[in-house]
Amino acid sequence: MLTYLRKRIISSGLPLLVVIVGVFALARMTGNPAALYLPLNATEAMREDFAVRNGLDQPIWVQMAQYFGGILRLDFGESMRTGESAGAMALRAFPATLQLAGTTMALAIVLAVIVGSAAALKPNGILDRFSSFLSMTAASIPDFWLAIVGIWVFAITLGWVPTSGVVGMAAWVLPVATLVMRPFGTLVQVVRGAMVSSLSEPYIKLARAKGATQYRVVGAHALRNAAAPGLTVAGDLTVGLVNGAVVVETIFGWPGIGKLMIDSILQRDFAVLQACVLLTAVAIFVLNILIDIGYALLDPRVRPSAGARKRRKARVEHRGQQNGPKAPTTPTTTGSAATAVLDA
Amino acid sequence: MTNSPHTAPRARRISMAVAAGALLSTTALAGCSVANSEDSTSGSQAAVAGDTLRIVLQQEPPTLEACESNLTSTGVVVRSTITEPLIERNPSTGELEPKLATEWSSEDDTTWTLKLREGVKFHDGSDFTAEDAAATINRAVNSDLGCNVEGYVFGDDDLDVKAVDDNTVEVTALKADPILPLRLSFLEVVPAETSTTEKVREPIGTGPYKLDAWNAGQSIDASAFAEYWGEASAFAKANYQWRSEGSVRAAMITSGEADIATGLSPEDSIGDLGVSYPNNETVALRMHADKAPFDDIRIRQAVNYAIDKEAIVASLYGGRDKAAAQLVPEGVVGHSESLPVWEYNPEKAKSLVAEAKDDGVETSAQINMIVRTAQFPKIEELGQVIQEQLSQAGLNVNLKMLETSQHLTYQVRPFPTDEDGAIMLMTQHGNQAGDAAFTVDQYMTSKGAQSAFGTPELDELIDTADAATGEDRQAAFEKVFQYQNDEVVQFAHIAHQTGMLGIAGTVSYEPNSSSGDELRLAEVTAK
Secondary structure (H helix, E strand, O other): OHHHHHHHHHHHHHHHHHHHHHHHHHHHHOOOOHHHHOOOOOOHHHHHHHHHHOOOOOOHHHHHHHHHHHHHOOOOOEOOOOOOEHHHHHHHHHHHHHHHHHHHHHHHHHHHHHHHHHHHHOOOOHHHHHHHHHHHHHHHOOHHHHHHHHHHHHHHHOOOOOOOOOOOOHHHHHHHHHHHHHHHHHHHHHHHHHHHHHHOOHHHHHHHHOOOOHHHHHHHHHHHHHHHHHHHHHHHHHHHHHOOOHHHHHHHOOOOHHHHHHHHHHOOOHHHHHHHHHHHHHHHHHHHHHHHHHHHHHOHHHOHHHHHHHHHHHHHHHHHHHHOOOOOOOOOOOHHHHHHHHHO | OOOOOOHHHHHHHHHHHHHHHHHHHHHHHHHOOOOOOOOOHHHHHOOOOOOEEEEEEOOOOOOOOHHHOOOHHHHHHHEOOOEOEOEEEOOOOOOEEEOOEEEEEEOOOOEEEEEEOOOOEOOOOOEOOHHHHHHHHHHHHHOOOOOHHHHHHHOOOOOEEEEEEOOEEEEEOOOOOOOHHHHHOOOEOOOOOOOOOOOOOOOOOOOOEEEEEEEOOOEEEEEEOOOOOOOOOOOOEEEEEEOOOHHHHHHHHHOOOOOEEOOOOHHHOOHHHEEEEEEEEEEEEEEOOOOOOOOOHHHHHHHHHHOOHHHHHHHHOOOOOEEOOOOOOOOOEOOOOOOOOOOOOHHHHHHHHHHHHHOOOOOOOEEEEEEEOOOOOOHHHHHHHHHHHHHHOOOEEEEEEEOHHHHHHHHOOOOOOOOOOEEEEEEEEEOOOOEOHHHHHHHOOOOOOOOOOOOHHHHHHHHHHHHOOHHHHHHHHHHHHHHHHHHHOOEEEEEEEEEEEEEOOOEEOOOOOOOOOOOOHHHOEEO
């Protein structure tokens, strides 16, 4: 497992380095920010002062060296726009995004597992058709439209929740409800497909034959095997949310990192942009590792240690076949499927 | 079996533990308020109707630094609410009125003496004196802080400032400056102890409200200053929030979550709670005469004839805006009442283009109309209408929608030289200073930062106007605008715009031309 983890960390770390360099270079290619920060009638002397104050008069390689030095000291510099520490601004905004993403994904996964599993029990049945319609609609609705309609219906017309803001539990309802739709719709489709496939496997029939309850067949046996594709898709969707739910953050006034990042791009606030991108890149890096660990835990086949064990065992068996009476061989099957039969 | 019988259950237990942990932590997170909002709880939860005035802005102020208060997003919170200037310009009459200075005078327009108000206290309890006034001017104009207001109002020229006694300050300009008091009205006073090496995000002022808490990303809380020298405010507290979406700001008014919303438009479904006001902004097209076809004045005149300004105002802006004949609206010194709006005459436009073509002007040369995305409501539609009308006059217009930063490269010198056509920039100009000098020096002189070209004659007229005072000043600027339209035609003016505030039925406020830049909370009362 540790070998596997090490390999995943190395392979995920390289893109992180590319991101660090890329954000520095690309941000500067978008032009000089002086015009955005100085009055339109600023004189040439003022523009020069601005460049000196913000280190923009230095050669690009000097700026880059300062940037890398700053990263090592976890100092991203100051925001040109607010004068605050760029790192502090990014760190302040990020938890709000994480909260939104975490809540949204937890809700989406739970709902998708329930609806997707129920739909898979009877493919093409009424529930299946209804859930397909529901999930496709949910996955297709544009979030800005849903947000505005949600505000109009639930905040203005019915007055059940506030239009926006972050104070109180009620303020979470519309942003989370808006954000949850797409992951829910997508995940229902994935869970349903994987569950249909799992439920038709022989080990499920055996489990049923041995008298396992419907709940146990679905919840303990089929779902575990169906979880891997769901995890992959959920991981992708979570990465998208961790990167900032810009539209929802903008509409609902949610103080997250997505909006901060967009504002920084528009304002050419290099330091804040760099801090935001680096922070989200690290978070996505960590998230990818967690997804890989989850995947390895769910499916032992992806674990090199398990593979090595298999190879070792195969070698032993091979030697045994050569040296002594033939040992019975088992066709390779998924560990979890085999375990399912044992557990049943 | 390929697996050890113990491997899978352990893996499952671990994965279930991870999943459960993730769910629990998420639930715990969601159970709390949004990250970093715990500091704001007291203030924001206090933001309920009653003794708190709730304002929703378009964006969070980048800073509340007093010397940056000419920035709209800063000034709308700070000016005359948290901090105060020495002199204040009445946005309705254009007259300068006493604030922290009670009177001012000069014998030579170079040295100005200001008498200061007594009995004024800062929010930290200290007394306001001439030392503070002098330090404020020095800090904003003469320091290396790089204050935005310095570039906006004073340029590179420093001022000589001295506190004569506790209540008198003397300011000397490098040369005669008849509008120095107007320039000083842009400076918000802060205590002499305020840092001169670093900008201050949360200033101490003398205004009717003092800052209580700035919950970054969420809200700003202020409360009425008990020792304020002037009339007591109608509300004990004030709470600022911000939402980028106009429709959400409007919804906050209609749902009773806010009392005043800035930057609305009729499309935001605000209904009767939307109040229009002239916001001093003027939309115009600036034509660069360095390339064909704009190198011929007849084409620039044709552009003016071809655009149906009245129809644009009526159809796109519901008749609230006003067709424009010059870059400054009514209420600004120098605005000419008698200057006629360019007549809509498509036939005349076509004949001018044809005439120029016959004389060898390359009238089919491409014109790039540079427009800033989302600069003001319906700007895309406005660009398309103008493009169509100019096409009908026989001109070849290419509409280029650009974001702010790219647009600015066309707005201020040095202009791009590698453009594949003649430049026609749509510009929105706001003269918040109330004097045409702030417009024409920038937009009409031969070397003005936002002027594509000029003539020596016009430069001379502008110099004369800048130096004039009183009625002569008004007449001189009127002449400048007339000359632009008759002889230079760098601009095709479109409209003087209006802004819109959302005002809840529970409060009273009369918006004026400065409301978008300076929302004086002391002027808001409960109904």
